[in-house]
Amino acid sequence: MKICSKGRERMTDLAELKAKGIIAQKQEGYFVLRFLSDAGYFTVDEMTSLSEVASKYGNGELGLTSRLTLEIPYIKQENLEEVLAFCNEKNLRIGGGGPTVRAILTCKGTVCKHGLADTNRITREMDKRFFGRKLPGKFKITVLGCPNSYGKAQGNDLAFLAVKGVELIEEVCIHCKKCVKVCPDDAFRVDEKYLALEKEKCSRCGKCIPECPVNALKSDKVEFLVFLGGRLGRKSRLAIPCKVKVKEDEIYEVTEKVLAFYNEHAGSGERFAEVIERIGLEVVEQALFS
Ligand code: SF4
Ligand code: SF4
Structure with a gap:
């Protein structure tokens, strides 16, 4: 794998790799690989292969992230091609960076006694339809199974949270x-x-x-609160639920609409939170739900 060693071209190469889940470390010549879970789960076979990657090519450590991905650091640049071929052979998914729909976050609503919805099923469908879609900026989606996760919903660009009145x-x-x-x-x-x-x-x-x-x-029947334009980090904005609530089978259509709206109205690198601040939540809600 060739990565340009100088200036702007190197930055472009590294940004492209980052979008694919291959992230340059601050330690020169080393990369972190980001592996995607299946709605927060890895199979035993996948974990065995991941351990092999970490012990053979990394420093023996596997790191957890807040978006249910797993990262293996200290992969040497000269080994990248070989590692990626191994991962491909073992069907390990790498990705989750750049201006795209990031790994869909969820809770354990499918098995948790508080869970009001089959969050695994919904998240897998969301992953199939939306993960990796290119957008003006990064876009974080979460699917949550009960009001205990209210705070998590507030920090994502788009969140669905199950409630039952x-x-x-x-x-x-x-x-x-x-x-x-x-x-x-x-x-x-x-x-x-x-x-x-x-x-x-x-x-x-x-x-x-x-x-x-x-x-x-x-x-009442289970329905989902919709949160728009939350974000954490330096410029945090906690989303509040929209007036409209949706049924489970409406989640995908609403997500499609929200992504199209964001794609149309956001400038390069602008987060959905900023678009909402600029345009106004009411206008956004009206455009999406009326
Ligand atoms: S609704 Fe009335 S009967 Fe039912 S649990 Fe509450 S107090 Fe008891
Ligand atoms: S009254 Fe409302 S908040 Fe209290 S337990 Fe019942 S559904 Fe939950």
Whole structure:
């Protein structure tokens, strides 16, 4: 693999490699390889191959990243071609850099007892459709399974977070207060003979529903809050949920629209957060959802 050794051409070469998940270290002549997981999972065979890469070509260490990728540092430049051929043979995916849709982040909603949605399934579909798409700047998407991940949703360019609301059927309630005990948001107002649900406090986590012994808590269907234009880092902007909520099968169409909007309105390197600040969230929401 030839990498120009001087000036601007070298910077271009390195930027192109970075977009492919091959990242120059500050230590001259060494690279980090970034490996993509499958919605946060590697198989045992993949882990065995990754260990082989780290022990044979790296320094024996494998590093975890915040976007569910795994990085192997200290790959010598002269070994890059050989390592990449090995990775190709073992079907290890490398990538996740540059002005593209980055690795789709998710939580363990598929197996977590709080999870309201099959986050693995949705994330795999998102990965298939959108990962690596070239855009004016980097674009981070996350799919989350319950309100416990609210903070994570706020820091991504686009986030979908599953919620499940609840209705209290007062005439059925026997005032056992089991729901009150599990509610993380103190959303029930209660005395000896009275129970009321304060909807503005309820985060729609659905935790109370299975606790009720008499089915006095009626479950809404799962839907997803949509967060636009969050980012962390130096210029952080915490996104708030849009007025519109979506069903699971609408997630892909909404993502397509959001990416098209960003592609059309962002300048080179401009993040979605900046586009929203410049144009105004209401205008953006209207363009996307009306
Ligand atoms: S859905 Fe969650 S936040 Fe809302 S009332 Fe039930 S337990 Fe409390
Ligand atoms: S768990 Fe059901 S019956 Fe018990 S207080 Fe809550 S809503 Fe009423």
